[in-house]
Amino acid sequence: MEFQEKKAIYLQIADYVAEQILLNKWLPQQKIPSIREFAVDIAVNANTVIRAYTYLQEQKIIDMRRGIGYFVLDCAVENIKRLKKQIFFQIELPALFKSMHLLNIHFSEIEKIYKEAK
Amino acid sequence: MEFQEKKAIYLQIADYVAEQILLNKWLPQQKIPSIREFAVDIAVNANTVIRAYTYLQEQKIIDMRRGIGYFVLDCAVENIKRLKKQIFFQIELPALFKSMHLLNIHFSEIEKIYKEAK
Amino acid sequence: MEFQEKKAIYLQIADYVAEQILLNKWLPQQKIPSIREFAVDIAVNANTVIRAYTYLQEQKIIDMRRGIGYFVLDCAVENIKRLKKQIFFQIELPALFKSMHLLNIHFSEIEKIYKEAK
Amino acid sequence: MEFQEKKAIYLQIADYVAEQILLNKWLPQQKIPSIREFAVDIAVNANTVIRAYTYLQEQKIIDMRRGIGYFVLDCAVENIKRLKKQIFFQIELPALFKSMHLLNIHFSEIEKIYKEAK
C-alpha cells in the first residue's frame, strides 16, 4: 500500500477499507483486520489505523466489539455508497465540470476516454 | 474569499490566482495585487501570500520584478493549462471513473447531469 | 555554525547539509537531524531549517517521512554533484577565468598556489 | 544589461563600472555617465545607480565633483585591482579549490579547460 503526500494517511486507509467492502472482498458481519495486524501489514503506526477505524465507525460502516475486533456492519455498503454518492455528485462531479469548463474540454472527449477505458 | 479546511491556504490562493488568469480577469504582462495588499484583502498573513506567489513563480505562471511587484507571464495560461490538464487526465478523470465503477453509476447519468448543467 | 551576511541563512544551511553528505558524514538512508533539534543546535528559527530541508527535498537530495524525519536519499550524492558541477563549470570557472584575465593573473600562479595548498 | 537574481543590483552595476575601467574603456580623469543618464540606459532606478557610485567612491575608484559629475580617479585601476585581487585570492580561489576537492576535480581538468578557452 502506497500513500499520497497530500491526503491524510488515515483517510486513505479508510478509503481502502471502504473499497474492500464495496468490492465485496470484506462482507457484512465479517471481522476486518485487527488494528495491530493491519498496522504492521501496511507499515503504518497503529494510532493511524485507530483513527481510520474510528472514522469508519462514526460513519456507521464498521462496528467495534470490545476484546474481539472490528466488524463490517450490515448497512456498511449502503452507508459507504450514500457517503460516496454524496461526495461524487456534490463535490467530485461539479469540480470536474468546472475543470472541463476552465480547460475548454468537451464532453465528447471524456466520453471517448471512458469508452476506451471500458 | 473562504478557505477549505483540508487544503493549505497558500495553495488555495495559488489556485485562485490561476483561475483569475484562466478566466482572463488578470491578463499577461499585468501586475497582480501586491503581497501585502492581497493579504489584507483576503485576510491572511502576508507570508502566506508570499508562499503562494513563490509557488506560482516556480511554475512559470507569474514573474517578480524587484521593488515593483508580481506580473502575469505571457506563457501563464499555457503553463496553467498544462499543469491542470496533467492533473485532470492523469488524476481526476481516472479517480472519477473508479468512483463510477464502485458506485455502479452509468455514463449516461453523468451525461444527463452535464447537459442539464449546460 | 556562523552565517554570512549576504546569503540567505536557509541556503547556507542547505549547503552545509549537502557538504556533510558529500563528505560522507551523513550517509544515504540515514536520518538527518530533526528540524527542531537542528534549529536549536545552530541557533536559528525552526522555520528557517524547514525552508532549507524543503529546498533539499525539491532537489531530490533528502526525503521526508511523516512523523519520523528527513533522510538522505540514495541518489543524494549524485544529485548534489550534478548541481554543484553545473554551477562549477558553467558559472564559477568562467567567472574565475574572467577575473584572471582582468587582473592579468597567469595560470602558472594559480597552479603554484594550488600545489602549495595541496 | 541583465541582472542576476541573487546579487544586489547596485553591486552588479559597480562591477560593470569597474570592468569598463579595467578594460581601459573608461579612462582616469574622464567623466563617467551621469546617474540619471546611466539609470535610463540600464533601466534601473536612479537610487540604485547612486548606491553603486557611492560604493565606488568609498573604494576610491571614482570621485564626485558637485554639479559636474563622477570621474574616474587616477588610482582607480590600482584600487580596483587591489580590491579584486583581494577578493580573488582570499575568497574566489579558496572557494574554487574547495569545490574542486568536494567534486573530486583534478587540477589538470581546469588547466585543460583554461588552455582550450585561451
Add this chain to the structure above:
DNA sequence: GTGGTCTAGACCACC
C-alpha cells in the same frame, strides 16, 4: 512603495 528573510510562537496531523 515593492518584495525577501527571519523570528517566536501557536496549532494541527501523523508516528
Add this chain to the structure above:
DNA sequence: GTGGTCTAGACCACA
C-alpha cells in the same frame, strides 16, 4: 516525538 501551516511583526534591500 516527528513535520507542516499559519500568524504577527521586525528588519533589510531595491525602485
